[in-house]
Amino acid sequence: MARQQPRTRATRPRALLTTLAAAVAVSLAACGGQSPAADPVTEPSLSTLAGTPQQLAGGWQVVAGTGTVLDRAQRRYVPLDLPPNSQLDPTGRRYAVEDDTGVTIVELAAGAQMFVDHQGANLQLWLESGLRWSPDGNRLVGMLLRKEPFAIGFAVIDAKTAKLTEHWIDHSAYDCSFCAFTFTRDGREVALSLADRSGGEAHEYTRAVQLFDAATGAPTRTVPTRVFPDGPFAWSPDGTRLVGRRDVHVSAYELVDTATGEGRPFPGAAVWATDGLLLSGTGDMVETLRPDGGVVARATLADPLHGPVTLGPSPS
Helix, strand or coil, X not given: CCCCCCCCCCCCCCCCCCXXXXXXXXXXXXXXXXXXXXXXXXXXXXXXXXXXXXXXXXXXXXXXECCEEEECCCCEEEECCCCCCXXXXXXCCEEEEECCCEEEXXXXXXXXXXXXXXXXXXXXXXXXXXXXXXXXXXXXXXXXXXXXXXXEEEEEEECCCCCEEEEEECXXXXXXXXXXXXXXXCCCEEEEEEEEHHHHHHCCEEEEEEEEECCCCCEEEEECCCCEECCHHHECCCCCEXXXXXXXXXXXXXXXXXXXXXXXXXXXXXXXXXXXXXXEEECCEEEEECCCCCEEEEEEXXXXXXXXXXXXXXXX
């Protein structure tokens, strides 16, 4: 039987970052991004999120909104218009922007930038799989695709040094269609959606999630969940639950048990702030939810914050 290749899609050209405007020279304090310890389930009393940064469940904060980013040194939000197609890291220290030739990583505090040339690295970062940040904001992961001879893998980019490390996988053993890679919550592994092709060309179903060692590329374990995480904080701090989509093209989320694969519908995309509370930024509002989907609190955004927002953990 002929080997099935992942379905890839053409994308629009992306312009390289051409200038570092004064906005990117804002003074931001360096911070970490390790997962916070689980907090007792309490009901936040916040009703409005505005210019003064506020702590949400688990010490989480709004790291950025449309046209603004959190300056931790000044404890306020400052103007910053990110370039199109850029991705801010979970800590708000840096962002990455990509095009057909490479990846530019920008340090907000210093305004410094590094360019990672992937012309010779078979790196297909501009596909739907895209780039994903590690939970501490120090690394990026993206898909590798080699056409001759055909091979699939992932690349890890060190955001501090711009070093790119390639890891190739056995595609016949780990068949993927939506070949996206994302870090786990502790940053030690990367996850890949194994394909469930029962939906045909119209769907991108997940039959299980395969994990690989982020440092060596070696396969570590298979998680029997039929949903794929959007990012590292889709995993609960204790690793026992996961919020994700079974079909990556449909915004229908489930919360699943990572040991049994059993799941139930969940209202939408969310990050785990603690083992008992999740956060979701929807429009001009941030909701705090229980694992059963019930809303604990709603905080409305006010100037200078406007959605969509980036939510980040408390720095350690």
